[in-house]
Amino acid sequence: MPGQLKRTMGLGALVIYGVGDMLGAGIYGLVGKAAGLMGHLMWLGFCGALLAAVFTGLSYACIGSRYPRAAGAAFVTERAYGRPWLTWLVGLGVAASGLTSMATGSRVIAGYVQRLGVDLPTPVIAIAALMVVAAVVFRGMRESTWFNVVCTTVEVSGLLFVIAVGIPYWGGVDLTTPPVGAEDTSAIARILVQGAVLTFFSFIGFEDLLNVAEEAKDPERNLPLALVIALVIATVIYLSVCVTALAVLTPEELGASKAALVDVVGRAAPWFPPTAFVGIGIFAVANTALLNFIMGSRLLYGMSRQGLLPRALGVVHPTRHTPHYAILLLLGIVSVLMLTADIDALASATSLLLLTAFVVVNMALVVLKLKAEDPPGRFEVPMAVPVVGAFICAGLILARVFDPAADPRAPLVTAAILAALMLLYAVVRPKVAVVV
Numbered sequence: 001m002p003g004q005l006k007r008t009m010g011l012g013a014l015v016i017y018g019v020g021d022m023l024g025a026g027i028y029g030l031v032g033k034a035a036g037l038m039g040h041l042m043w044l045g046f047c048g049a050l051l052a053a054v055f056t057g058l059s060y061a062c063i064g065s066r067y068p069r070a071a072g073a074a075f076v077t078e079r080a081y082g083r084p085w086l087t088w089l090v091g092l093g094v095a096a097s098g099l100t101s102m103a104t105g106s107r108v109i110a111g112y113v114q115r116l117g118v119d120l121p122t123p124v125i126a127i128a129a130l131m132v133v134a135a136v137v138f139r140g141m142r143e144s145t146w147f148n149v150v151c152t153t154v155e156v157s158g159l160l161f162v163i164a165v166g167i168p169y170w171g172g173v174d175l176t177t178p179p180v181g182a183e184d185t186s187a188i189a190r191i192l193v194q195g196a197v198l199t200f201f202s203f204i205g206f207e208d209l210l211n212v213a214e215e216a217k218d219p220e221r222n223l224p225l226a227l228v229i230a231l232v233i234a235t236v237i238y239l240s241v242c243v244t245a246l247a248v249l250t251p252e253e254l255g256a257s258k259a260a261l262v263d264v265v266g267r268a269a270p271w272f273p274p275t276a277f278v279g280i281g282i283f284a285v286a287n288t289a290l291l292n293f294i295m296g297s298r299l300l301y302g303m304s305r306q307g308l309l310p311r312a313l314g315v316v317h318p319t320r321h322t323p324h325y326a327i328l329l330l331l332g333i334v335s336v337l338m339l340t341a342d343i344d345a346l347a348s349a350t351s352l353l354l355l356t357a358f359v360v361v362n363m364a365l366v367v368l369k370l371k372a373e374d375p376p377g378r379f380e381v382p383m384a385v386p387v388v389g390a391f392i393c394a395g396l397i398l399a400r401v402f403d404p405a406a407d408p409r410a411p412l413v414t415a416a417i418l419a420a421l422m423l424l425y426a427v428v429r430p431k432v433a434v435v436v
Contacts (some may be wrong), residue, residue: 005070005214005301006321008142011222014209017145018230020152021205021291027159027238028261028281030202031245036255038195039179041188043242045195050235052196052396053203055389056358057231058381059365061224064210065377066368068219071302072210073361079374080364084308088425089418090357091303094207096417097350098292098299099330103337105289106130112282116275126338133286134331137293140320141215144294151287158280159237162261165269166244173247180251197399201351202238206231207358208291211298224379244268293330300326349413352400355393356414362390 009017031042038045063076074091078084110125118125136147178188206227213219241261245254248264257263262277301323304314317324365386368374401411 005298005316005323006141007215007217008140009145009212009216009222011217011226013145013149014212014216014222014226015229015233016149016152017212017291018206018209018226019156019233020148020287021208022203022230022234023152023155023159023205023237023284027202027241028259028277028284030199031241032254032257032260034195034199034242035245035251035260037179037198038191039251040173040175040177040246041179041192042195042246042251043175043239045192046199046202046235046238046242048192048196049199049203050231052200052392053206054231055385055392056362057203057206057227059362059386059389060207060210061227061379062377062381062385063361063365064213064223064227065220065379066375067377068213068216068223069302070211070214070298071300071306072213073207073357074299074303074308075306076364076368077360078306080367085422085425086360087303087306088308089421090360091299091308092421092424093353093418094357095296095299096421097353098296099334099337100350102130102133102289102292102296102330102334105285105292106334106338108285109282109289112278112285115278123339127335129286129289130331130334130338133289133293134327136290137297138317138320138322138324138327140322141212141294144290147290148287151283151290154280154283155287156237158261158277158284159241161272162264163237163240163244165265165272166248169247169268170243171247175243175246193399194403197396197403199238200396203231203234204351204354205291207354208295211295211302214298214302220378224377293327296330297323297326300329349410349417352397352410352414353417355397355400356418358393359390359397362386362393366390 034042034045060072063072067075067079069075071091073094074087077090078087081087106126106129107122109129110122113125113129114120114122137144179191209223209227209230213223216222245260245264248268249257249260253263254260259277262274265272265277266274300309300313301316302314303309304311304326313323313326313329315325316322363386366383369383369386
């Protein structure tokens, strides 16, 4: 196939990519929900979520060191199991999660822009935002990296500002007080497990680093290192934001707020204009859309190179060095989803799709570790890491499915997406997955 992706991303760019993907826009809306559930123990719930994410994160770091290529999750699935249908499900399932995220994000951006006084219909603004992001991704990884740097800087600066204005309040509240109505150990443990499930999804994003492996310099070294550093940075910021929010407002105030961090800043720094956070929100959501666009296009590119998707999706533009047909296809699908689909229902299934892929990929690493002919990478983890990672992700799936407070449509939508992908596989019938 003509053309190759261009290696432009060093360690610093990979770290920024990972941090931007993990922070995203979620933390701006997650703090209120988490505080409402866990009260002053919110920080402990984030620690539990980190523990759950670390195992799968380390598995992905090992995979990135062993097999630094686009569509890495699909690649290791095929290499481990030799089942093209399973590889198809994992690859397109992850891509579907990115599509729902982009479609939802485009509408969020439209809402933010309208709050700034722009009187245009939501679909017009949303499609314009998607076209801008697609143009940046098409332009090249270097340009996408700079866009990511700007957006990540803005969103991280917003979180650091929240922390800075709240530091004077630190130490004024007991962070060991159990939530209201949870007086015994079992009740506290149950709430913390629910909180860990909720906050686990704030760490999702590390897996996207695998899909830019063919555009990274020295990926065998830099991918694992960047993933671990990004996890550490995100954790420090999350915990600091948790402590700040709980120091400035009560859990009840945070839980009742529609924009918890805006209210935190309003209490701690009343002189700061609230509309500034609208602009920060635009950058945060745009960054998430950008990184999902990159992830999706590189995943389709990688699966095409494995023989699972049409060859055109693996073609790279001769001058821009980007998979332009894959980018155009994603733009069309996301635009249709944004205009016609039940976005909330689709978005609720994103986490279950990713967790299902995490179970398969963790166990794929176990299988590959048991194969003597499969060479180790420069970053290896004990066998227990992917095993524990798979069990944790399976447990989170069960917790989400049987949680009476969760969106009951999520499991049904997830099953429908997987069934649709299997039907599509039966129609396309790719003959072989090329694994070299």
